[in-house]
Amino acid sequence: MKPNKKAIARHFRAVLITGTALYLIPVDYISPVQAASCCGGGSASSLVLPKFSKAMIDISMDYEHYTGSWDGNGSWSAEPRDLNQYRINMGYAHRLTPNWQASVTLPYVFNQNEYSSGERNTNGIGDGTASIWYEAFDKISCVWDVNSWEDLMPAIYMGGTLTVPTGISPYDDIVKDADITGRGVYRLDASILIDKTIYPWNMSIGASYGKHLERPVNRELGVYVPPRHKQLGDRFNSNISFGYTYFTDEMESITGTVAYAVLREDETKIDGAIDTTSGFRKESVSATLAWATENRDWVYKLTYSHTPSRDSWGEDFATTDVITVGVSHVLR
């Protein structure tokens, strides 16, 4: 028997979830990865806990393959070498109060690069994150029918994320550039996520603004340099996604989501002077398939993120394809 809307609605009230917020926010949205193992490290994602849930454990694996890069004019060229990064991401989210939640994530990064001269493989902990989110809504905002203006109210999340330089950075005691698994600086991101579900459809938009903290540096890429202060450029990230949820007879849900993201990082400052060769921009698209069990306590996810291999979709940045598989376990 096909479940009807009211049955599903009752079921949903019982399990108390908030639609797509159950799922991991895409990597490129909250904690964008400074791509290539050749130019930066890995970072895990931020987690957002479903409304009324106590905690969530998330484990995912990324496989990122480098397909090419854009130059400063946005002209794309292919990457003939076999450059890859694998990441195992671990995350935990915890509810603090009915409207506040916090989470931490930590990736372990494997760089696997094959050049004509041979392979260079390294691994290490990437940059971790600690986030805190405020939910500017008191009850579940997912609806089946719009009967009043109130039904159009979205779920609004406002948050802050601190990226902690737990990885191996270019300013660390490294031997080769392939050793890098992190960026070596703290970053504070302020984020907003607006999510609305009118079943079976969902739409969300998000934005974050991040500021890197300045740090002293006395070596770069394994070479001692005259001491200086370095501050990476501010980051702006925006994202829009659309999703559709299908419910099985057993009340399990399968949600497909497509997303588009834009990431921009301003130029770096060295001792207050702008480094005109730094900064980048990239656009990416992604598709996610998420399967949630009847009680929504287990969610299995598969994401394919693609950076278009075309001119003008980015500047001074690598293009990559990322496949992510993960599972979240929600504790109620």
Next chain:
Amino acid sequence: MFYVKTIQNFLLLVIFTFTLSACDIEDDLHPSSNDQSTQNIIADDFTVKDIYNNDFVLYDHLTIGANTSPADVVVLYFTMYCPICTADTAHIFNTVMPQFSTRGTVAYVLVDYLSGSVSTAYDYAVANGVSNPDFFTVLADIDNIVENQFNGAMGITVVIASDGTVLMHEEYNSNNLFDTLDQYLP
């Protein structure tokens, strides 16, 4: 009871954050302010094939050596043709070269330290538009001779004066490169 729970949860948050922060931040976030850079040493001579299979001998370009192809300054740039490398190379070509084109002789040398063969290095140089020897000499550092001497990595830039003194040795920094060339060139 609610407040006890709230305090308990915030304490948990502090513990999470502390745990993450203490998660072996290997990087020294407050390194010594003493200058430990290797500038002002004398560069060792090396001989490496360029992408046209010619020998490039560093000291041939310096007054302390044969000085058969004299240059006031030799600029080495380590490239793996990543986005950072191509941005820096474009900056050298578009901004640095024109700025100092009338001030002495500068040998701009790109060091391909990853391609593993002269032919592959040639292919990469052509694909990335830097194969014209009128602008750049591209070295195929097959045996990692230059890489090992200067601890080369993507973007590492070395400026060597005609007497062999290393004037600059760091990740590409356009302002420092400008200052270094400006101070040294006639």
